[in-house]
Amino acid sequence: MTNLKNLRGMVDLLPAQIDYWQKVESIARDHFSRAGLEEIRTPIIEQTELFLRGIGENTDVVGKEMYTFEDRGGRSCTLRPEGTASVARAILQNGLLNNGPQRLWYGGPMFRYERPQAGRQRQFHQIGVEFVGFDSVISDAEVISIAWDFLCALGLNDLTLELNTLGSNEDRHSFKEKLKDWLNQRFDLLDEDSQKRINVNPLRILDSKNIAIKKLLCEAPSLSDFLSKESKNRFDFLQELLNNLNIPYKINKNLVRGLDYYSHTAFEITSDHLGSQATVCGGGRYDGLIADLGGPKTPSIGWAIGMERLIILTKDRISHSKFPDAYVINRGQNAQQVALKITRKLRSDNFRIELDYSGSSFSKQFKRADKSGAKLAIVIGEDEVSKGQLMIKQLRDDEKEKGGKEYICSIEELNQLISKLIV
């Protein structure tokens, strides 16, 4: 084995798995285009500044997971850890909002410097949706249903949608103060992580997985008591809309989400079949982000799905059969000329053709033809060349019988005969 290896947490997608990806991607493209979304592609590298301002300096993603480096001009660059900030930047920079609100989707690699484990890599892929410039609650419902229906279209039917509201910035601000006081009074009961977070990001303590903390928090002040009338109405209406769409959900008051830009609606879609990294899809409303990046106040909502996790879940449901229609067996230089030519011709006629290059015995070539999974073998030897004919043999009409049917035809008849035989 070579001592040249890929970097830790970076994964090769080999031909054997690529079918799964293409299938999921094509279903996604189709699904999104029917929902009226347009695709956007942004660079993989951005100014570090974008993520500092967009995601928030106190988040784990920014604090300890970014791939940041200096380029030759001394600029601080970062491999994007998520898609939303880049999309927001591109929208602003290119003035897309001048054409009205935007409904976009994107896909591609993201980078986070973390310890790899099941369902987590350093380079991973997300596919995401961003509705930028929409305030109405039905846009929330629409965005969630696009995610839900997409996952259903992939045959996933045992997922859980968790839903919460983070309220407006004002709601959260007054709640934060109250929560801090309450936590400070119980400082000694908190674990180290939570103690550190009190001043930096107290909301995140609510999401703690520590059982003792969880228990303690049952008594803590609840954000829901600090929601303004308007925030409450939004959340109620969203639930009504989802009920109306028959999309099942579970309210999870501790669902906070790790990135700073979220407000109001927050949601996650999780699965029991992913090990400890259970989230397939995460998203929410981010009304402040565009303004934080220097744009106009622009209410927005979106989500991202982790492709690797999605592939884990859908793998068994996706069948892939990419067998050739015919395998071209040939022997001798004259035959090779004919073989190459008709291979090209048949491919342009939309057949899937595999050509043997080996020049080895007919026996060997038949073996390979069989292994290729092709339905037919097209045989060209010196005999055929001298008679101006071709032979076609069926490889899998009668699994049990020895030897498939053989047909002789001219080059002109080939297309028709193959069409007939492969149905």
Next chain:
RNA sequence: GCGGGCGUCGCCAAGUGGUUAAGGCAGCGGCUUGUGGCGCCGCUAUUCGGGGGUUCGAAUCCCCUCGCUCGCCCCA
């Protein structure tokens, strides 16, 4: 960043201190230089993730290192 498990051919593996490192799958070649799916025969690791050490002798013991994997944290 912290813990646990693991690392022998492309894949699955046996071997746990003693001369040439089992076996299976896949691959290649032959039996069969014009006929596949079955069968039979042969070939394919100077080397056991890498580097040091102990020993007459190491894949097997020790140290370091790298990687994989699962979990924690956090997220997609």
